[in-house]
Amino acid sequence: MALPSALPTALPTGLPAPASAEQLAALGAELAAAGVELLERPEQLDVLSADAFVYSPVLEPLLLGRRAQLGVRPRSAEQVRAVAAACARHGVALTPRGAGTGNYGQSVPLAGGVVLDGTGLNRLRSFDPATGVVTAEPGILLAELERQLAAHGRALRLLPSTVRSATLGGFIAGGSGGIGSLRWGFLRDPGHLLGLEVVTLEAEPRLLQLDALEAQPLNHAYGSNGILTAIRLATAAAVPWQQLVLGFDAWEQALAAAQQLPAMALELNQLALLEAPVAALLPWPSGCPEADGRSHRLLLLAAPAAAEVIAGLLPGLGGQLIWQAPQGESRGIPLRELCWNHTTLHVRGREPGWTYLQLLLPQPEPPALAALRQAWGDDLLWHLEAVRSFGAQRLAAIPLVRWRGPEALQALIDHCRELGAVLFNPHVLTVEDGGLGVVDADQVAAKRAYDPAGLLNPGKLRGWTG
Ligand SMILES: Cc1cc2nc3c(=O)[nH]c(=O)nc-3n(C[C@H](O)[C@H](O)[C@H](O)COP(=O)(O)OP(=O)(O)OC[C@H]3O[C@@H](n4cnc5c(N)ncnc54)[C@H](O)[C@@H]3O)c2cc1C
Structure with a gap:
């Protein structure tokens, strides 16, 4: 197995050249004639060229200033085909984009060219009440899709904490999991994505209908x-989740509760454990007491019946109930915007000197956490997330890391790996380096079949050598 690469110090080589003025003019004229909305103003291009990469001080200097030369906002799969055809014929790079909330520069156009803003394709195309299967366009906001599904008593199985701002297409192509990962694992686990409608990047683009197996290489690529133009997904029965904030004076007891609660017959959708100094830097929902910096907090989304049981278990677990409210009915920030990478967002909002890592902790977790704490002291603050990984209950971690330069970050990454943690490095640019470090031959084969000239989001698939 190839080892995951080190932190990047430069952009990938072999990127396509930026479009010439003549290419851009010809392409723009063709697309305007096809009725495609063009986004050309400098401030529009600035917005279309950035995502949330500033959380990484490694990526920030590499990506700042990378800019699209033209933006387009198609409103139908036919218009997407017109864009793809024009880019293929003129040899211009094309980067698809949703809401731009990705964290690794996924939608930053490394080679200039065209950015395709997918938010114009935003319809729910069909819902089957018998199976709960939904088909929707990539630009629909997840919160809007959630709202429409709720009317049928259904819900998305997995949501990023950016559910209010992110699109479905961006989540499938760039996300990995989040709220719901405790029950449902991760987006790439077979069973979530059931099919895709896709436009190829060719002079005569094809509109393909891919089944679940054929769609898999485009999932998180x-x-x-x-270019995704419709997404078919499995959904879950909607549950009126209760939001619970629990407090623990002892870290060991909080950690034990984070391991024990998901192993019981409790219906939970989310469990995050925040070490006291992290909790102290977060905003809290209206009516929930501020954190005092001494007690650790466990954030839960639990079904009503489970919430009742948890209240009874708390004295034995060494914790106490600090706050409870039904999801969707509390005021201020909801719990689901305090977990996953929203924890990092809030901490950085207060103290921008923090960055983060993403890892699956080795088992048993307590010795590894203790070894890291001993070596890294206050430079590492713990934020854990309970997840289901390959069918087993595990603890993932999104620790806050005090930025002390790339060498220190690399040493921390190496230490985590030595202890047996699986890193999902958020300080790298390619699909492979952010995952397990290995090239997925199916992803590369799909690129060869659907983007033979290598013009789609160039520089992001390490296995592609042209
Ligand atoms: C505060 C914060 C919290 C976050 N929490 C989570 C979390 O809990 N879980 C998680 O997985 N992620 C999380 N993220 C990352 C990100 O929000 C999600 O992955 C989100 O779903 C991305 O959606 P987007 O619409 O912003 O996509 P973008 O960032 O615009 O795009 C993401 C990727 O998808 C590709 N893409 C977009 N549309 C298409 C299309 N139509 N066809 C082909 N490719 C396309 C883009 O090229 C890009 O590579 C978080 C980010 C932030 C800033």
Whole structure:
């Protein structure tokens, strides 16, 4: 198995050249004639060229200033085909984009060219009440899709904490999991994505209908091997989740509760454990007491019946109930915007000197956490997330890391790996380096089949060598 690469110090080589003025003019004229909305103003291009990469001080200097030369906002799969055809014929790079909330520069156009803003394709196309299967366009906001599904008593199985701002297409192509991962694992686990409609990047683009198996290589491929125009997903029965904030004076007891609660017959959708100094830097929902910096907090989304049981278990677990309210009915920030990478967002909002890591902790977790704490002291603050990984209950971690330069970050990454943690490095640019470090031959084969000239989101698929 190839080892995951070190932190990047430069952009990938072999990127396509930026479009010439003549290419851009010809392409723009063709697309305007096809009725495609063009986004050309400098401030529009600035917005279309950035995502949330500033959380990484490694990526920030590499990506700042990378800019699209033209933006387009198609409103139908036919218009997407017109864009793809024009880019293929003129040899211009094309980067798809949703809401731009990705964290690794996934939608930043490394080679200039065109950015395709997918938010114009935003319809729920069909819902089957018998199976709960939904088909929707990539630009629909997840919160809007959630709202429409709720009317049928259904819900999305997995949501990023950016559910209010992110699109469905961006989540499938760039996300990995989040709220719901405790029950449902991760987006790439077979069973979530049931099919895709895809436009290829060719002079005569094809509109393909891919089944679940054929769609898998495009799942989490950063839009580098096909433009998604519709997504078919499994959904879950909606549950009126209760939001619970629990407090623990002792870290060991909080950690034990984070391991024990998901192993019981409790219906939970989310469990995050925040070490006291992290909790102290977060905003809290209206009516929930501020954190005092001494007690650790466990954030839960639990079904009503489970919430009742948890209240009874708390004295034995060494914790106490600090706050409870039904999801969707509390005021101020909801719990689901305090977990996953929203924890990092809030901490950085107060103290921008923090960055973060993402890892699956080795088992048993307590010795590894203790070893890291001993070596890194206050430079590492713990934020854990309970997840289901390959069918087993595990603890993932999104620790806050005090930025002390790339060498220190690399040493921390190496230490985590030595202890047996699986890193999902958020300080790298390619699909492979952010995952297990290995090239997925199916993703590369899909790129060869659907983007033979290598113009889709260039530089993001390490396995692509042209
Ligand atoms: C505060 C914060 C919290 C976050 N929490 C989570 C979390 O809990 N879980 C998680 O997984 N992620 C999380 N993220 C990352 C990100 O929000 C999600 O992955 C989100 O779903 C991305 O959606 P987007 O619409 O912003 O996509 P974008 O950032 O615009 O795009 C993401 C990728 O998808 C590709 N893409 C977009 N549309 C298409 C299309 N039509 N066809 C092909 N490719 C396309 C883009 O090229 C890009 O590579 C978080 C980010 C932030 C800033």
